[in-house]
Amino acid sequence: MILVFSCLLITQVLSDESPVDKQESNTVHQIVEGIKKSHECLLKVPGGIGLEYEITIEQDQKDPILVWRDRVKGQLYIKWPIMRTKNEGEFLVTDAKGVSEHVPEVREGNYDFEKQVSVIREGNVLGQIGNYRHRITSSTLYPLGMLFYAESSQSYVPNEPLTTSLLLPDALEQVKFIVKRDESIGGELCKVLETKGDVLWIAPNRNFIVCKRETQDPNANATRKTENLDLRQIARDVWLPYRQVEEVYLENKLGYRLTLNITNVRVGDLTPKDVDVILGKDLRLIEDHISSKAYFNRSVYTEAFKQNYKVLRKTNYAPMVLLALSLLIIVFGMIIYKQRLGLKGN
16 A cells, blocks of 8 residues: 555656746746737737838948848838738849949838738839748838747748747747746836746736847857837737847847837728738739749840840950950861861871
8 A cells, every 4th residue: 555655656746847847837838828819919909000110220331231221211010911011221232243232122011811922022123922921021020020929820831830949939839948037127027038048028017028038159148139118008908119129249249239119100090002012013023923923024124134234345355255266266276187187197
């Protein structure tokens, strides 16, 4: 009897979590569910929401990390089931001569969560219609990208599980975070969650917004620092930071600092036009991945060819042409010489 009781006791001890582990697990689970519910409320605000924002970027302009130069004006409009984003500023491009420079650019895209269809436009160069969610409306989406939220539909393969240690809430489900303490950030009471090389400050009373996040490399050097500040309620159960600051470090040096400020908010008055992306006649190429067709704008391509041809004409090809002619003369000379030797032999 004693032996049986001892075995049962050992089994119970080995199988059960400790009260502390169980409490931490429950807290993390509550945060995961809270993040999901919060984002659901954001996407489905009655009548939709519209955000306008400005971004300032501090980086080495001689060796830039971000493709945007120093300022970006942007919009994020959401009217379920469609989300649309638009950014405009000076964008880094490379011309036909291989020279990189910043030129005015507009990039926009939308995504239909129900149909899983996206439409994107990259300047006047490319338009795409796809059965996936493009990065313009997913992982690089401002200002939600700096809240680290991502749905599984952000994968290029629809409904594919999103494996990540960065994006939420998936990272909290796939990586073991420990609830360390409560701490105030910008006047907001936060739960501090830690795992190796990653610390999160999450505000449960503000719909589980990530108020702060710091990541480190294996040598404990900072790689990214993000702060979401000036939290405001814009709709029922929807809070957003009106100011975001992100710093990215490379080799212990600041690579860039990005500051985003929300300048205008619309709630409940969006129309279908606010979430449309128009692919106009000025585009060089439109790719339709749903019908597997492509549409070329011949007039635009003709003009682009003329510009590239001008570049080619300016290039001095005389030395290369002379070299090619010399090689041809030598080759023909050798052929004729061999033929003559053959005739003499006969």
